[in-house]
Amino acid sequence: MTPSDTAPHSADTDIAANLAEVQAKVADAARNASRDPADITLIAVGKTFDAASMVPALSAGQRVFGENRVQEAEDKWPALRDQFPDICLHLIGPLQSNKVRKAVEVFDVIETVDRPKLARALAKVMTETGRRPDCFIQVNTGAEDQKAGVLPEDADAFIAQCRDDFALPVVGLMCIPPVDEEPSLHFQLLAEIARRNGLDQLSMGMSADFEIAVAFGATHVRVGSAIFGTRPKPA
Numbered sequence: 199m200t201p202s203d204t205a206p207h208s209a210d211t212d213i214a215a216n217l218a219e220v221q222a223k224v225a226d227a228a229r230n231a232s233r234d235p236a237d238i239t240l241i242a243v244g245k246t247f248d249a250a251s252m253v254p255a256l257s258a259g260q261r262v263f264g265e266n267r268v269q270e271a272e273d274k275w276p277a278l279r280d281q282f283p284d285i286c287l288h289l290i291g292p293l294q295s296n297k298v299r300k301a302v303e304v305f306d307v308i309e310t311v312d313r314p315k316l317a318r319a320l321a322k323v324m325t326e327t328g329r330r331p332d333c334f335i336q337v338n339t340g341a342e343d344q345k346a347g348v349l350p351e352d353a354d355a356f357i358a359q360c361r362d363d364f365a366l367p368v369v370g371l372m373c374i375p376p377v378d379e380e381p382s383l384h385f386q387l388l389a390e391i392a393r394r395n396g397l398d399q400l401s402m403g404m405s406a407d408f409e410i411a412v413a414f415g416a417t418h419v420r421v422g423s424a425i426f427g428t429r430p431k432p433a
């Protein structure tokens with residue numbers, strides 16, 4: 199698929215109802231873990247769906263969204279921002295160094311900082327533009343070859359490098375657990391790396407496991423299909 203190739207959501211998908219249900223589940227999971235529901239930000243992941251599919255969520259008051267491709271976000275969000283200026287857009291997909299300038303322009307938060315070359319490029323563009331999106335460091339908690347993210351054993355040094363050498367605004371950590379493993383072990387590992395590095399934001403948990411992630415301290419959950427429906431194409 200080309201990056202900007204998006205599709206409408208299915209007519210049977212009631213986005214506002216799905217959103218309300220996910221919000222309620224996040225709040226329940228927070229209360230069950232003796233946490234304040236207000237401490238958890240729901241990121242609605244709109245990837246592969248078109249701009250019109252975002253409107254029911256926006257009309258219901260949702261303002262925090264996630265996209266995994268820079269080009270798709272650039273095609274979809276500027277017009278929506280004209281209508282809803284307080285949108286907060288998170289990049290949750292891999293970022294190539296040659297798209298850093300665009301990403302800093304389009305996104306408010308970049309969750310996938312995972313290597314020195316990218317960190318250096320982000321620092322350069324932030325200095326030049328004065329725009330400083332919050333950064334999460336992505337950790338490859340399952341050490342999967344095909345997955346982005348810094349390895350757990352390299353995380354402390356990379357976090358220090360991002361902060362000290364590149365002066366990036368690092369606010370937290372993000373992970374995507376292996377699909378076939380118990381996610382709680384990965385959420386626990388991410389929380390531990392964050393704790394020992396003095397970071398208090400944790401982006402973890404997707405449609406299948408966001409309640410578990412909340413139990414393990416997620417401050418941000420990234421939920422796509424449970425809100426917008428099954429994606430029409432792989433992303």
Ligand SMILES: *Cc1c(COP(=O)(O)O)cnc(C)c1O
Nearest residue numbers: 243266290404405420421422423
């Ligand atoms: C697509 C995606 C999500 C949302 O996945 P769902 O299972 O549809 O909730 C979350 N995080 C990342 C990094 C993604 O790419």
